[in-house]
Amino acid sequence: MRILVVGGGMGGTIVANNVARRMSKEIRQGKVELTMLSATDQHWYQPGLLYVAFGKMALNDICRDQSTLLEPGIKFFVDPVEEFELNENRVRTKSGVVHDFDLLVIATGCEAIYDEVPGLEKASETPYTKHGAVKMFKRLREFEGGKVAIVVGVPHKCPIAPIEITFMLHEFFEKRGIRDKVQLQYTYPIARIHNIENIAKWAVPEFERMQIDYETFFNIKEVDIDNKVVHSEEGTEKEYDLLVAVPPHRGMPVIEENGMGDDGWIPTDRYKLTMDGHDNVFVLGDTTNLPISKTGSTAHFESEVIGENIASIFRTGSATREYDGKVYCFIEADQDRATNACFNYIDPPEIKAPTKSMHMLKMSYNQWYWSSARGLL
Amino acid sequence: MSETTVIDACNTFCPGPLMELIGFMKRADVGDELELLSTDQGSATDVPAWIAKVGHEMISSEKVGDIWHLKVRKMK
Numbered sequence: 001m002r003i004l005v006v007g008g009g010m011g012g013t014i015v016a017n018n019v020a021r022r023m024s025k026e027i028r029q030g031k032v033e034l035t036m037l038s039a040t041d042q043h044w045y046q047p048g049l050l051y052v053a054f055g056k057m058a059l060n061d062i063c064r065d066q067s068t069l070l071e072p073g074i075k076f077f078v079d080p081v082e083e084f085e086l087n088e089n090r091v092r093t094k095s096g097v098v099h100d101f102d103l104l105v106i107a108t109g110c111e112a113i114y115d116e117v118p119g120l121e122k123a124s125e126t127p128y129t130k131h132g133a134v135k136m137f138k139r140l141r142e143f144e145g146g147k148v149a150i151v152v153g154v155p156h157k158c159p160i161a162p163i164e165i166t167f168m169l170h171e172f173f174e175k176r177g178i179r180d181k182v183q184l185q186y187t188y189p190i191a192r193i194h195n196i197e198n199i200a201k202w203a204v205p206e207f208e209r210m211q212i213d214y215e216t217f218f219n220i221k222e223v224d225i226d227n228k229v230v231h232s233e234e235g236t237e238k239e240y241d242l243l244v245a246v247p248p249h250r251g252m253p254v255i256e257e258n259g260m261g262d263d264g265w266i267p268t269d270r271y272k273l274t275m276d277g278h279d280n281v282f283v284l285g286d287t288t289n290l291p292i293s294k295t296g297s298t299a300h301f302e303s304e305v306i307g308e309n310i311a312s313i314f315r316t317g318s319a320t321r322e323y324d325g326k327v328y329c330f331i332e333a334d335q336d337r338a339t340n341a342c343f344n345y346i347d348p349p350e351i352k353a354p355t356k357s358m359h360m361l362k363m364s365y366n367q368w369y370w371s372s373a374r375g376l377l
Numbered sequence: 378m379s380e381t382t383v384i385d386a387c388n389t390f391c392p393g394p395l396m397e398l399i400g401f402m403k404r405a406d407v408g409d410e411l412e413l414l415s416t417d418q419g420s421a422t423d424v425p426a427w428i429a430k431v432g433h434e435m436i437s438s439e440k441v442g443d444i445w446h447l448k449v450r451k452m453k
C-alpha cells in the first residue's frame with residue numbers, strides 16, 4: 001500500500017509518525033510505502049511566534065530540520081505538490097515527479113492574506129508570520145505610548161490568539177512602566193469578545209480589570225494609513241498609533257488552483273476526515289473546511305484518528321474511528337498565569353480560573369512540542 | 378442570482394456560526410443568498426443584529442427541530 005502525506009507541518013508530521021510507528025513492521029517488510037512531500041525542509045512551531053513577537057523566544061528556538069522529526073521508514077522529499085490528480089490517485093510535484101498513492105493525506109495548512117483589506121499589511125504588526133513576529137517585537141520596544149488597536153480578520157488560525165495577544169500587550173507595557181500611557185482597544189468580529197461564550201464571559205472582567213477597551217461587531221474593511229484610522233464593515237472606526245492584526249487567512253493556493261475547495265478550504269467529512277467524494281483522501285488541520293478551530297491541537301487529535309484508520313484500512317479493509325471534534329487550547333492570561341479550554345462537537349469548554357501551574361505547563365509544552373511532533377506525546 | 382449556499386455550522390463552538398457566516402459572506406457576490414444552519418440559540422439574535430449593522434438583508438429565520446435556519450442576502 002502506498003501512503004502519501006502532503007504537508008510537513010504539525011498535522012502532516014504527527015500523522016506520518018503515527019502511521020510509521022503503527023506500521024513499522026509492514027514498512028520494513030516493504031508491504032507499505034510511506035512518503036511525505038513538503039514545501040520546506042524546516043518545521044516551524046508556529047505557536048512560538050507569539051512569544052517571538054514579545055521577545056520571549058527567538059526564531060531559532062521554534063524551528064527544527066524536518067528530517068530530524070521523522071521516524072525511520074518515512075521517505076521525505078522537499079518538493080511541493082502542484083497538481084492533485086485525485087481521480088487517477090496521483091500527484092505531480094514542482095520538480096515534475098509523479099507520486100502514485102493508494103491513500104493520500106492532505107495537511108497543507110493555511111496562510112495569512114492581506115489582499116482583502118487595503119492598507120492592513122503596511123499599517124499593522126502581527127505575530128502571525130516569522131517576519132511579522134520579529135518586526136512586531138522591534139516596534140513594541142520602540143513604542144512610547146498612545147492608542148493600540150487590535151483588529152481581527154476572518155477566518156484566522158488559533159482563535160484564542162486575539163485575546164492572548166491583548167493580555168500580552170497589557171503585560172508588556174506594564175513591565176516597561178508605560179501602561180498608563182497606552183490605551184488598549186480590542187475589537188472582535190462578532191457580538192461578544194470571543195466566539196466561545198464561556199471564554200468571553202471569563203475574559204470580560206479580565207479586560208475590565210486591566211482597563212482594556214473593547215468593541216464587538218468590528219470587521220476590518222480598510223486601513224486609512226495617512227490618518228491612522230481603521231474602518232469597519234459595520235461603519236465604525238478606530239484610531240491607532242500602533243495597529244496589531246490577526247490577519248484573515250486562506251488555505252494554500254494550490255488547493256483552489258486544483259479545484260479542490262474555495263479559498264483553499266477542502267470540503268471534509270467532520271467525523272471520517274475524508275475529502276467529500278474521495279474516500280481514500282484524508283484531510284486534516286487548517287486546510288479542512290470544518291467549522292472548528294484551526295489549531296495545532298485540532299490537527300494533533302485528527303492525526304491520531306487518521307493514523308489509526310489508515311492502519312486499520314490496511315489490516316481489515318475499513319476505518320475504525322471517528323473524530324469527535326476534540327480541541328484543547330492553553331490560554332495565556334497574563335505574565336505567569338494561564339488557563340485552558342477543552343471541547344468537542346458536543347461539549348462546550350468550561351473555563352477555570354488561571355493558575356501559575358497551567359502557565360508552567362504551557363511553557364513546558366513549548367519545549368515538549370518536538371516530542372509531540374515525533375509522536376511520542 | 379446563484380443558488381443558496383448552505384453553511385452547516387451545527388454543533389460547533391469555535392469559531393462558531395456567525396464567524397462562519399462572516400467568512401462565507403466575504404467570498405459571496407452581491408445578491409447571493411446564504412443559509413446558515415446553527416444549533417446555537419445565540420445565532421437567532423446575533424445573526425440578525427450583525428446583518429442589520431452591516432446592511433445586508435435578513436430573509437428569514439426559523440427553528441426546525443433543534444436547528445436554526447437563518448437565510449440572508451449579501452447587499453453590498
Ligand SMILES: Cc1cc2nc3c(=O)[nH]c(=O)nc-3n(C[C@H](O)[C@H](O)[C@H](O)COP(=O)(O)OP(=O)(O)OC[C@H]3O[C@@H](n4cnc5c(N)ncnc54)[C@H](O)[C@@H]3O)c2cc1C
Pocket residue numbers: 006007008009010011012037038039040045046047048049050079080081082107108109110127128129157158161252254284285286287294295296297298299328329330
Ligand atoms: C501566532 C500563532 C499562534 C498559534 N498558537 C497556537 C496554540 O497556542 N495552540 C495551537 O494548538 N495552535 C496554535 N496555532 C495554530 C497552529 O500552528 C496551526 O493550526 C497548525 O500549525 C496547523 O497544522 P497544519 O498541519 O494544518 O498546517 P501547518 O503546520 O501550517 O503545515 C503546513 C505544511 O504544509 C506544507 N505545504 C504547503 N503547501 C504545500 C504543497 N503544495 N505541497 C506540499 N507541502 C505543502 C508547508 O510547508 C507546511 O509544512 C498558532 C498559530 C500561529 C500563527
